Amino acid sequence: MSVRSYLINLKNAINQKTIKLPYTFVTGNQSADVDSVISSITYAYLTHNLKTPQQYIIPLINVPKADLKLRRDIIRVLETYHNITEDLLYFVEDFDNFISESINSKVLQKTELSLVDHNGLQGVEINKSYDEGYLKVVGIIDHHADEGKFLNASPRIIRSCGSNSSLVFQYFYNLKQNNEQFWVDNKDVIELLIAPLLIDTSNMTQKVEEPDLEVFDIYKKILSVTKSQIIASQIPTQSNTNQVDLFYKEIKKAKKDLSGFAFIDILRKDYKQFKFLKGDNIGFSSIGKPLKWVVESYTKEEILKTLSDSLKLNRIDLLVITSSYTVKDTNEYRREFCYYYEGINAVYEILDDLVETQLSLNNQVYGGDEIDPVLEYVNSASIDNVGHFKIYNQVNIHASRKQVVPIVKEALEK
Known part of the structure; x- marks a missing residue:
């Protein structure tokens, strides 16, 4: 199942009311950069495929829907390369509606939330739901300083590295040892994960730590084996620029494009x-x-x-x-x-x-x-x-x- 297929199935399950309330969420931090967004999407997808197949997790983008247009690098990665359009994504307005649905249905259980790319609650909507007792944090994967909160979360992985997406991949990769075929069969998740890694480390030249190096080697191996059309190999092109460099420059250009913004x-x-x-x-x-x-x-x-x-x-x-x-x-x-x-x-x-x-x-x-x-x-x-x-x-x-x-x-x- 591709990442896009997961999001389509999730959307259908929500629309057809086949998911038991309360819903389960994973969200990145409030900057909603490419690392937070892709960490959230892949965490939800990999939980469903490698950990609890019966569970659908909603990847939440922690900004209003109108703000997505400001993140041209994310749009470039999701829409251009994976045909993941805005209608398959979820934002803070959706979160408010989902919480209200649980409250109106008089669901007794708290809504479960996992945090990626941060380890303390961010955003007015999420903090409000937590303060009112409707929300509990059940998992954390983050590369920021530990705020010492939610000590019972599982997983609770907090360590320094260049890109949080590296920790997300490591966690799920280590869940199923010797399961290389899964990643080969589902190379699109690797094609998603490599984007924040390259952006956050300036194409593996800054802030690179051991987890980033480890996952980058795995990414290159899988994408080479699968002959990925996004970044087929490390073989230099005629311009002496390899495919990884070209992909990085394209996403970076989209990120820095501020034309037309107030x-x-x-x-x-x-x-x-x-x-x-x-x-x-x-x-x-x-x-x-x-x-x-x-x-x-x-x-x-x-x-x-x-x-x-x-x-x-x-x-x-x-x-x-x-x-x-x-x-x-x-x-x-x-x-x-x-x-x-x-x-x-x-x-x-x-x-x-x-x-x-x-x-x-x-x-x-x-x-x-x-x-x-x-x-x-x-x-x-x-x-x-x-x-x-x-x-x-x-x-x-x-x-x-x-x-x-x-x-x-x-x-x-x-």
């Missing part, structure tokens, strides 16, 4: 939200462009409105923007740390001082001459002058959002 789309494209110990609701947006590009691409009025609207729409107190980019002229890789809040907040006012040492912040912002006038406008022209926008160059380029979130959390919870 600034609000840029902020929502890779977004996570957390509630910290003292009640702070904080949004974290990662963008693959410098703030110089933002001020060149959008008017100062749109930037101000978007920042203010982001707080209201997401019901957050603070928006943190982490940017990463390469300066074309020098080929220098750089990062920026920025944040916006409104009103008077003594801690937010000095947040830059609190994280300065760990992130190595300074004022040498790329394109500062172009940014400064926009920064001044946002900080002076906001309604009743309540907006505060700060932008810094982040010298510690090794601190991605994965590291920035706990640093900000520690600062705010002191």
